[in-house]
Amino acid sequence: MATITELVTVRRPRRRGGSFYRRTSQPWSRFLRHLFVIAVGAIMLYPLLWLLGSSFKPDGEIFSSLSIWPEHWDFTHYVEGWNALERPFQVYMLNSLLLCVLTITGNLISCSMAAYAFSRLDFRGRKGMFALMLGTMMLPSQVLLVPQYVIFAKMGWLNTYLPLIVPTFLATNAFLIFLMVQFMRALPRELDDAARIDGCGSFSIYFRIVLPLCVPALATSAIFTFIGSWNEFFGPLLYLTNQDLYTVPLALKQFMNTEGQSSWGQIFAMSVISLAPVIGFFIAGQKYLINGIATTGLK
Secondary structure, eight states, rough: OOHHHHHHHHHHHHHHHHHHHHHHHHHHHHHHHHOOOHHHHHHHHHHHHHHHHHSSSSSHHTTTTTSOOOOOOOOHHHHHHSSSSSHHHHHHHHHHHOOOOOOOHHHHHHHHHHHHHHHOOTTHHHHHHHHHHGGGGOOGGGHHHHHHHHHHHHHHTTTTTTTHHHHGGTOOOHHHHHHHHHHHSSOOOOHHHHHHHOOOOOOHHHIIIHHTTHHHHHHHHHHHHHHHHHHOOOHHHHHHOOGGGGGGGHHHTTTTTSSSSHHHHHHHHHHHHHHHHHHHHHHHHHHHHHHHHHHHHHO
């Protein structure tokens, strides 16, 4: 029978070998993971970098190669593209900004109130109405296109921002409601009970307690709304005919003439300018976006 000292001497090299294997393999695994992430990130960033580089290339050089770095720098695309349309490009930027501010306000007010009712109040038919609300997420937007257009046309709202703004004040975004409901359900019910003992009603609890605690969910909803409203093309194309009301996506479409000829350099230059607010808004609210998604249980 082997003694204790023999067992120790037999097992000790295995431990050293295992620790040595882990010490040597761990840096290589980290290096490979980082290399893979960098490669995927470069592939995802390449179209954006190519767009940025093409905005400084002459028109004849844009599609001649896939290189990001321009051989001949041309800064005139930004100046010419800014004033190429009937209105300066800042008019369309301000129109899109106004539309984004109003839609964000509408979605945050209406969707948060609807989420508070579904998550914190007890009323008859709550589960059925919540299931019906979630069912609207499965409906394609094209199904509601014709009925909505007929309703807005009979109300005289065509060629105005009302068809794009008013629905946001009626809690029509089921995804944002669901996101806020998931966040509000995680808040302790004891907060509501303590507030009711102090004499607060349902609206006071919603305004003074629930909303301040829902800042990550509200910021996440604001980011989603801003990106969706800023990039919205089909809605403004359908309801707006006055060029003074055009948004940025419609303005970019104006660079394409009926013959299919256009200045790609000007289009890319104005596309880079139109991407700047989206990227800036996302970077500013990235922390709240991550917290809002992580705390609502969404994957």
